Amino acid sequence: MNTSFLLFALLNPLFALLAAPLYMSLIRKVKAYAQGRKGPRLFQVYYDLKKLMKKEAVYSPTSSWVMRFTPYLNLSTLLVCSLFVPLVFVPEPAGGLGNIIVFLYLLALERFFTALGGLDAGSAFGGMGSSRSMSLAAVIEPTMVISFAALAFVLKSLNLHQMFALTAGKILPISPTLVLVSISLFIILIVETGRLPVDNPATHLELTMINEAMILEQAGKNLALLELAHALKQFLLMGILINTILPVGLSTEIDAGKIAVSAFLFLLKAGLLAIIIGLFESAFAKMRLFRLPAFYVMAFFFSATTILIEVFA
C-alpha cells in the first residue's frame, strides 16, 4: 500500500457515495422534462434516502437471514467496487484492486444476493424479478466480458487503474476503437442499471418490473441501503464509460488543485451523460423480454469488432 492509494481509498468512495444519488435525480428530471412535466427536485433522492433511513425495517415472517444480510452486503460490495474505478484521480495500483474481472464479479455477487433476497419473502413478484434478472444477466454477461476484454485489449492492461493512467490527461480517447467500446459500455450501463428499454425503474406495475420487483419486500433502512447501492453502481459504470471516452481532466498526481478540478470536471461530464441517458430512456419504449437478447447482440458486435480491428491493425 502506498500513500497515493490510501488517499485514493479515502477520497474515491466518499466522492462516489455523495455524488451518486444526484444522478438518479438528474435522470428523472430529464425524463420529466422530456415528458413535459416539471419533475422532482434535483435533490429529491437525497431526501428520500434520509426519510427511509429514519424508518424501521419491515420483514416478512417467511423471510430469513438472507433478506437481512443482502442490503448490507450489497452496499459494502459496491463500496469495495468504488475502489476499482478512479473518479477523482488515478492512484498507483495496489494489491490487485482495480482488476477488471474482479470488478465484474463483484457486481455479480451483488446481483446474486439481490436475487436471493427477492426469493426470500415467498412472494411471486420477488421470484419473478429474480428469475428475470438472473436470466437477463446471464445473456448480457458475454457482452460485458467481451467489452471489458476489448477495453483490456486496447489499453493493454487488466487493471482499471493502469488503463485509466494511460488515458488520463488526454482530451479525447487515445484510440478510435475506444469509441466503439464506448457504445457497448453505454448499452451495458443501461442494462445493468435496469433502465428502459430493458427495465423500467419508474414502473409501479409489478408484472413489468425486474429490479424493483426483487426489492419489493424491502423497507426502511434496508431499502435505503439497496437504493444507495444501486445509485453507486450506476455512478461507477458511468465512471468507466466517461474515463474511456472523455478522459479530459483526469489527474494522475496528488495535488489538491488538480484533484478538485478533476472531481469538478467529472461531475460535469457525468451530468452530460445523465442527460443523454435520460433522453435515451425517453426515446424508447420497454422491449419485450425475449427481444432483449437481440439488443445485447448489438453491444457484443461493437466490442468484438474492436478486438478484431485491434488484432488485424
Add this chain to the structure above:
Amino acid sequence: MLEALMYGAIATLLSGTVLPLLYRSKNIRKTSFGLSLLSSILLIGFAGIILYTGKEPVFPVIGFLPGLDFTLSADRLAAGFILLIAVVVPGVSIYSIEYVEHAKSEARKSLQTALTNLFVLSMLMVVLAGNMVVFLIFWEIMSISSLLLVMHDYSSEKNKKAGFFYFVMTNISTAFLFVGFISLFRLTGSPDFGQLEYPAADLALPFLFLFIGFGVKAGLVPFHKWLPYAHPAAPSSASALMSGVMLKVAVYGFLRFLLSVSAPELWWGVLILTAGTLSALFGVIYALKENDIKRLLAYSSVENIGIIFTGIGLYAIFKVEGLESLALLSLTGACFHAFNHALFKSLLFLCAGSVVHATGTRKIEAFGGLVKKMPVTSALFMIGSVSIASLPPTNGFAGELLLYQAFFQSFAVTDPLITVFLIIALSSFALTGALAAALFVKLFGITCLAIPRSEKSRLAEEVQKPMLIGPAVPAALCIFGGLFSKQLLSLAGLEIEFPDLLLLGILLGLIYTALFMIIRSKETGPARISETWGCGIPTLTPYMEYSSAGFSEPLVMIFKSVYRTKILNRTEYFDDQESLFKNGKVEIRLLRFFEEYLYTPPARAIDIFSKYVSKLQNGKLDSYVLYAFLAVIVLIIATGGFI
C-alpha cells in the same frame, strides 16, 4: 519418510476396506471411516512435502509379469492430484459415519463402507501408477468399485438401468484407453510414462483415443449422459467422491499424457478447447431445466469439467504459440479449478444428501423453507452455491479468475484466426459463468428459502452432527482456498500476477461490519414483522410462490433451440368449424438429443449384431473345440504376419 507416509496411507485404506467385510458392526464401520480420515492426513503430508520441496519418493520396483514391472511413482503433478483426493476424503468420511447407517440392511451398510474405502484406495493408486499397465489395473478397480456403489440400492429398476448405463460407458472409456495406450506402447516400446519426444503427427492417434477415453470418464459432452443417470442412483457420499474426485482422476490421466508431449499441435488445443467450452455450456443449460437436485448437480459437474478442459485447451494453444507464461497460467487455472470443483461439488452433494434424507424426495419443487428447518445445512449449502457460482472471495472465483486472465491476455497470440476462436470461446465461457450463477440462485432459492412447498419439507428436521461436520470441512476449505489463493499459488512456487483476494475479503468484511454498526447504532425501535404483500390475499400459500420450473422458464425460452422441446397438440372437434371440443391431447416432450441420435443407433447395431453372434453359442462341446482350434489358426496367421 515420504515412502513411509504413502505405505501408511495405503495400509490404513486397505484395512478400512477389509475390516467392515469381516465384522459387521457399527463400531467397525466407524473405525473404518476413521482409518480413511487418518489416511487422508498422511496423504496431505505426503503430497505437501512433494509439492513444497519438489523431492520425489522412490518406490521399489516389483517384478509382476515377464517384461512388466509393478511400479509406482509420484511427481508434482501426481502429488497435486493426491492432495486433491486427500482434501475431499475427510469431509466424506465424517459425513458417511452417520449417512451409511441409513442404508437398508446391516450387510449393505458394511458393504458400502468397504466399497467407499476401496474406491478411495483405487483412485489413489491410479494417480500413483508408474506405468500404463498398473494404471489400467487400478483404473478398472476404480470403475468397478464405483459401479458397485452406484448399484448399492440394486432392488430398484431405475437404479439397475443407471448402473448398466454407467457400466457400458465406463467400459467404452476403458476400451479407448486400451487402444490409446497400446498405440503409445507401439511407438515408445515401453509401458512407462515418460517424456514423449515424437513429432505430433505420430502421436495423433494415441491423443485422439486417450482424449475420448478420458473424456468419457470425465463426462465431456457428448459422452456425459452417464452422470445424470448414475448420480441420483448412488448414495450421496459416493456421488461426492465420484463427482469430486473420480472425474478429476480422468483429468489427471489426460494431463499425464498431454504434459509429457513436448510438441503438441494446434488442432489438439482447438479440439480440447471446443470440447471444453461446449461441455461447460451444454452442462449448465441442461442443468437449468433439471428439477431433480442430484441430476442438477450431475449436469453441473459436466459444466465444471468443461471449464477444466477449457483451461487445458488454452494451455495447449498457448504452448503451440510459444507463450509459455500464458500456458502456465491456463494450466494452473485448470488444476486450481479441478481442486475447487472437488471441494464445492463434494460439499454440495453432501448437503443434497442431507436434504434428501430429511425430506425423503429429490424433487426441488417439493423443497422450500429449509433455511429455517435446517439452518446449518442451509448455511453450508449457501457457501457451496456461492463458490460454484464463482463469486468473490471464494475459491470458485479464484479458479475462474486465472482462466479469465489467460483469456484477456491472449492478445499476445499473433494468429488472427486463433484470436477469433478465442473470442468465441471467451464469450461462451462468460455465458457459462453467468448461467451457473442463475442456476444456483434457483437451486438455493427454491430449496432453502420462502415457504415450504410440501408437507415433507415442512416436517424436515436438521440432520445429525456428523452429517453437519462432514460438509463443514470442504466449506471451510472453499473459503480458505479463495481468501488465500494468492498465497497458496506463491507457496506452490507459481509466479503469477494475481489480485489479493485476502485484501478484498478483509475490505468486504470491514465495510460490512462498519455499515452494520452504524445502522444498528441509529436503530430507533425493533424491526416490524409483517406479512408478505400478496395483492390483498390474507396469507400466501406455497402455490403462490415461484417454482423451480418457473424460475428457469425465461432461460428455457431463450435457449429453446438447445432443448428441442416438442409441443404436440392434438384436438378433435364435433363439428367442421372446430368450435365444439370433443377431446384432445397436449404433450410436451423433451427430445433427448444425445440419447436418441448418438447413443441409441450404435446400441441397436450392437443388438442386431449380437443376435447373429449368439447363434454361435449352440451348447455343443465339439463345436466349441472347433472354435478354439479356428481361433488358434487365425492367431498364428495373424501374428505370423507381424513376425
